Amino acid sequence: MKKLLFLLCGVLFSTQLFYAQGSPDYTGGLKVKFDEEGKKYLRIISWAQVQATYNTDDSFDANGNENSKLNFNLRRARVLMFSQINKDFLILAHFGLNSLNSSTLSPTGKGEGSQLFFHDVWAQYSIGKDHAVGAGLHYFNGISRLNNQSTLNMMTLDNNRQSWATIGLSDQFARHIGVFAKGKLDRLQYRIAINDAITNGLDGRVPNGITDSNDPNYIGAVYGGKRLLGSADAGKAYAGYFDYHFLDEESNFLPYKVGSYLGGKEVFNIGAGFFLHPNGSVFTDTNGDLKGEDVSLFAIDAFYDAPLGDDGSAITAYATFQSNDYGTDYLYSAYGTGSMVYGHVGYVFSGDKAKTRYQPYASFASNSYDAVDDSRNIFGLGVNAYMSGHNSKLTLEYKNESFGNNDSGSITLQAMIYL
Structure with a gap:
């Protein structure tokens, strides 16, 4: 009974400050300690992001009825837990749901859109002080920093969609099942x-x-190598990301990359990464036979986040170039063979860190595709109001996307709380 009471009373806040959240009154989250030193523990994290979006353009449903311009969305509802009873190994589980709205709700909560699912489940083993290996459903992705982006502390309203470059194409919601190694x-x-x-x-x-690419029914390559050619030829994918830390070193304890430190660190990193999927795509040759094509994605990027003085002001900046080869003339949804440039910059105004702080920002992405002449250009302009760092914030963002004959805009207000 005394042990049980000790465990129940051990549910408290960690003493380690997590600079990534930039909060003046948050010290690491809910932590169940299994020993007095806190070296054996279970940590629990929960967050929710709720959005209201106003679409500036008219749209219609499948029956020809005009859609409402104002819509509500539970963008993310997540729980993440990880535990160590020994410094040499760790287990992590992360589950939740995404984008629950009036179209994905179901009468009794049993529809596909209403279901919780595992985002991550992996086991990890340390190899010395600075290296580890692991296996499971994991988020140790390659390509770029944004392909490893945390959803807890993004500076923009959301991640640049095309930076999650394999989401749903070769993985489950940006996670693969496999083995990984990480360290420094x-x-x-x-x-x-x-x-x-x-x-x-x-x-x-x-x-x-x-x-014939001039034929209006031509579709180019299809990302379905494993389905169409079998797992022996197209079953494996390989990924890696490497970044050099010139100033303060970031933690790599977990794979989730920080979006903005709000001046809590002075960080300047340059990175490069890749994703290779042999025979990941399939096309039809002139004889009508299915042939595999390798999917190869490469990127370089740079990230800078630093205070600009002792008054609380800070800057966050990021830029990346990504080369995308999904196969000959591949174009599906927002993804296509070609290239992408993306960048964003934000500025935290000076002020009392114990009070609400404001961070205006701008972002721009341009995606070019081999299959068409038009580029997909996306411009965002927004502001964050941090009431307790990333742990309690409001984000208002205007976004415009143009591609071909489509030119659409939206205004979104998001409330986020993270515990």
């Missing part, structure tokens, strides 16, 4: 992984045998 060599941090690709990804198309 002096100031160089690394993460590499060998994974099983998803069999039934978002791209369920089948090559239609048309090889």
Whole structure:
């Protein structure tokens, strides 16, 4: 009974300050200690993001009825837990749901859109002080910092969508099942992984045998190598990301990259990464036979976050260039063979860190595709109001996207609380 009472009373806030959240009154979250020193523990994190979006353009449903311009959305509702009873190994589980709205609600909460699912479940083993290996459903991704972005502390309203470059195509919601290694060599941090690709990804198309790109029915490559060619030829994907830390070193204890430190650290990193999926895509040759094509994505990026004085002001800036080869003339949803440039910059105004702080920001992305002449350009302009760092904040953002004949805009207000 005394042990049980000790465990129940051990549910308290950690003494370690998590600078990533930039909160004046938050010291690490809910932590169940299994010993007096806190070296054996279970940590629990929970967060919710709720949005109201106003679409500036008219839109219609499948029956021709005009859609409401104002819509509400539970963007994310998540719980993450990880535990160590020994410094040499760790287990993590992360579950929740995404984008629950009037179209995905179900009468009794049993529809697909209402279901919780695991985002991450992995086991990890330390190899010395600075290195570890692990396996499971994991988020140790390659390509770029934004492909490893945390959803707890983004500066913009959400991540740049195309930076999650394989989401649903080779993985489950930006997570693969596989093995990974991570660590650091002096100031160089690394993460590499060998994974099983998803069999039934978002791209369920089948090559239609048309090889003339001028034919209006031509579709180019299809990202379905494992489904169409089998796992022996197209089952494995390989990923890696490497970043050098010139100033303050960031933690790599968990894979989730911080979006903005709000001046809590002075960080300047340059990174590079890749994703390779042999025979990940399929096209039809001139004889009508299915042939595999390698998917290869590469990116370089830079991240800077630093205080600008002792008055609480700070800057956050990020830029990346990404080369995307999903196969010959691949174009599906927002993804396509071509290239992408993306950047954002934000400025935290000076002020009392114990009071509400404001951070205006701007972002821009341009995606070019081999299959079409038009580029997809996305511009965002917003402001964050931090009432307790990232733990309690409001974000208002205007976004405009233009691609071909489509030019649409939206205004979104998001409330987020993270415990």
